[in-house]
Amino acid sequence: MSPGVSTRPRADRATETRVLLPRRWTSGTRVVLADALGGLRRNALMVAAATTTITIALAVAGAGFLVSANLGHVAAILEGQVEIVGFLRGNLPAVQQQRVLAAVQGLPAVRSAEIVTRDEALRRLQRTFQAMASVNELLPSNPLPDSIEVRVTDARRVREVAEVLQRIEGVDEVVYGAPIVARLMALTRAVRIAGMVLAGLLAAAALLIIVNTIRLTIAARRQEIEIMTLVGATPGFVRGPFVVEGALQGAAAAVLAGGALCAGYLVLAGHASSALPFLPLVAPGAVLPQALALVWALGIAVGVGGSAIGLRRHLLS
Amino acid sequence: MIHFHGVGKAYPTGIVALQGVTVRIDPGEFVFLVGPTGSGKSTFLKLIQRIERPTAGRVVVDGVDVGALPAAQIPFLRRRLGAVFQDFKLLPDRTVADNVAFALRVTGVDPLEIGPRVLWALETVGLADRADDLPVRLSGGEQQRVGIARAIATRPRVVLADEPTGNLDPEAAWEIMHLLSAINLRGTTMVVTTHNPMLVDILRRRVIELHAGRVVRDESRGLYQTAR
Numbered sequence: 001m002s003p004g005v006s007t008r009p010r011a012d013r014a015t016e017t018r019v020l021l022p023r024r025w026t027s028g029t030r031v032v033l034a035d036a037l038g039g040l041r042r043n044a045l046m047v048a049a050a051t052t053t054i055t056i057a058l059a060v061a062g063a064g065f066l067v068s069a070n071l072g073h074v075a076a077i078l079e080g081q082v083e084i085v086g087f088l089r090g091n092l093p094a095v096q097q098q099r100v101l102a103a104v105q106g107l108p109a110v111r112s113a114e115i116v117t118r119d120e121a122l123r124r125l126q127r128t129f130q131a132m133a134s135v136n137e138l139l140p141s142n143p144l145p146d147s148i149e150v151r152v153t154d155a156r157r158v159r160e161v162a163e164v165l166q167r168i169e170g171v172d173e174v175v176y177g178a179p180i181v182a183r184l185m186a187l188t189r190a191v192r193i194a195g196m197v198l199a200g201l202l203a204a205a206a207l208l209i210i211v212n213t214i215r216l217t218i219a220a221r222r223q224e225i226e227i228m229t230l231v232g233a234t235p236g237f238v239r240g241p242f243v244v245e246g247a248l249q250g251a252a253a254a255v256l257a258g259g260a261l262c263a264g265y266l267v268l269a270g271h272a273s274s275a276l277p278f279l280p281l282v283a284p285g286a287v288l289p290q291a292l293a294l295v296w297a298l299g300i301a302v303g304v305g306g307s308a309i310g311l312r313r314h315l316l317s
Numbered sequence: 318m319i320h321f322h323g324v325g326k327a328y329p330t331g332i333v334a335l336q337g338v339t340v341r342i343d344p345g346e347f348v349f350l351v352g353p354t355g356s357g358k359s360t361f362l363k364l365i366q367r368i369e370r371p372t373a374g375r376v377v378v379d380g381v382d383v384g385a386l387p388a389a390q391i392p393f394l395r396r397r398l399g400a401v402f403q404d405f406k407l408l409p410d411r412t413v414a415d416n417v418a419f420a421l422r423v424t425g426v427d428p429l430e431i432g433p434r435v436l437w438a439l440e441t442v443g444l445a446d447r448a449d450d451l452p453v454r455l456s457g458g459e460q461q462r463v464g465i466a467r468a469i470a471t472r473p474r475v476v477l478a479d480e481p482t483g484n485l486d487p488e489a490a491w492e493i494m495h496l497l498s499a500i501n502l503r504g505t506t507m508v509v510t511t512h513n514p515m516l517v518d519i520l521r522r523r524v525i526e527l528h529a530g531r532v533v534r535d536e537s538r539g540l541y542q543t544a545r
Contacts, residue, residue: 042410042411223406223408224408226406227406227408227419227420228419228423229392229395230366230368230395230400230406231395231396231400231419231420231423231424231467231471232392232393232394232395232396232398232423232424232471233392233423233424234389234392234425235392237423237425238423
């Protein structure tokens with residue numbers, strides 16, 4: 001028996017009238033919601049196909065975001081390795097060295113700074129050239145000066161910090177590999193832009209696919225829309241259930257895509273940490289909430305927007 | 318009820334569907350609209366429903382200048398007009414009763430009224446016992462009767478039927494025309510386009526003949542073709 005209307009034999013007129021009152025014909029929002037759920041149920045196969053397509057599109061867009069975030073992370077790691085070395089004047093007293101250190105640490109663009117004594121510098125040199133003959137044997141005395149190693153908060157400010165460092169009393173010479181830093185900056189900028197372009201393209205492709213998918217599902221139900229408009233349904237009444245359906249489809253796809261992204265990223269992050277320890281991915285906890293929010297917002301917005309756009313053509317006609 | 322005052326309709330493609338049409342249809346009339354394919358019959362109905370707007374003249378329905386009607390008012394105009402289609406336009410995945418109820422639900426009829434009205438409409442067309450069937454289980458004639466039940470369920474003052482018997486065998490066609498006549502006798506204005514000479518000649522109702530967008534004949538008890 002149909003869920004909506006039923007009739008009994010004509011003899012039982014009173015019963016018939018009562019039975020004819022359908023359970024789902026209630027007023028207001030419930031009607032729109034009931035219609036939307038009814039629409040999803042009646043078109044289950046098409047809805048499943050569309051939701052799968054939207055899920056894939058959202059997952060691709062979310063993956064684009066994750067790739068972009070990780071490229072930005074790699075760029076930040078590379079930039080974080082930019083270092084300024086200020087060689088201190090020979091035999092600068094320890095008190096003086098601490099003053100230089102305090103002055104440098106007080107600069108807003110400085111992330112960290114430390115004094116490296118000439119002995120420590122020599123030990124590092126020995127570690128670096130372990131395979132070669134002992135440096136001590138070749139050198140009559142330690143030729144290295146004391147130095148201060150400075151890391152900046154933003155690699156773009158390395159020149160500015162270097163210039164300030166150069167002017168501090170007790171600092172002899174400042175080295176930061178200007179050409180290398182310039183090249184690194186160009187590289188990281190390119191990586192960041194590439195990440196954003198990739199994420200943008202994937203999001204745009206996802207949008208197009210989703211809107212088109214919803215338009216197809218609406219086009220398949222154009223007769224229903226046509227009848228609605230011909231019998232005198234207002235555009236709002238026609239739009240309501242379709243928009244709710246779109247939102248529900250978008251939300252369902254967002255949940256599925258979000259689940260797939262989380263699972264995929266957690267597995268990838270686990271493998272990457274052991275296989276590529278020098279290139280750590282952004283911690284899942286730091287990037288997945290944003291990715292999920294993006295997928296969720298995109299899913300619902302596109303579900304609602306796609307339905308409204310898809311209906312426009314039919315409502316205008 | 319329906320007045321066409323010097324109405325013309327030219328489509329953007331350049332096709333002139335109607336020109337200089339002046340017709341008055343009074344409440345309770347039964348009018349056959351005849352003429353060859355492309356003579357403007359369907360456009361005539363579309364102008365009444367405001368699916369199209371006239372490019373010249375005025376179409377007045379129940380005192381309302383339809384061409385000048387704001388878009389927001391169009392649904393309310395259509396609620397006063399029942400529409401019957403050659404291809405029935407039934408929703409195949411809904412029962413007969415749900416198809417009829419559909420028109421009531423989407424036009425905001427009080428939910429408590431829908432059941433009784435569906436029953437009344439189905440009884441009027443003689444299909445109350447098929448309420449739970451899907452359209453595919455009905456014959457062509459029965460499907461068209463569901464279409465008519467849907468059209469009258471909203472209790473319109475006018476029913477517009479565009480080739481309602483075009484897809485039916487002669488016996489079913491006659492049943493449908495008989496049903497439309499019965500509904501008309503209850504006071505509903507009926508405008509029916511048709512290519513079926515037999516039905517027009519038997520019923521002998523008012524006949525308006527269109528040719529190349531112009532009214533070439535308007536007889537109160539006419540035949541399909543002019544007696545020459």
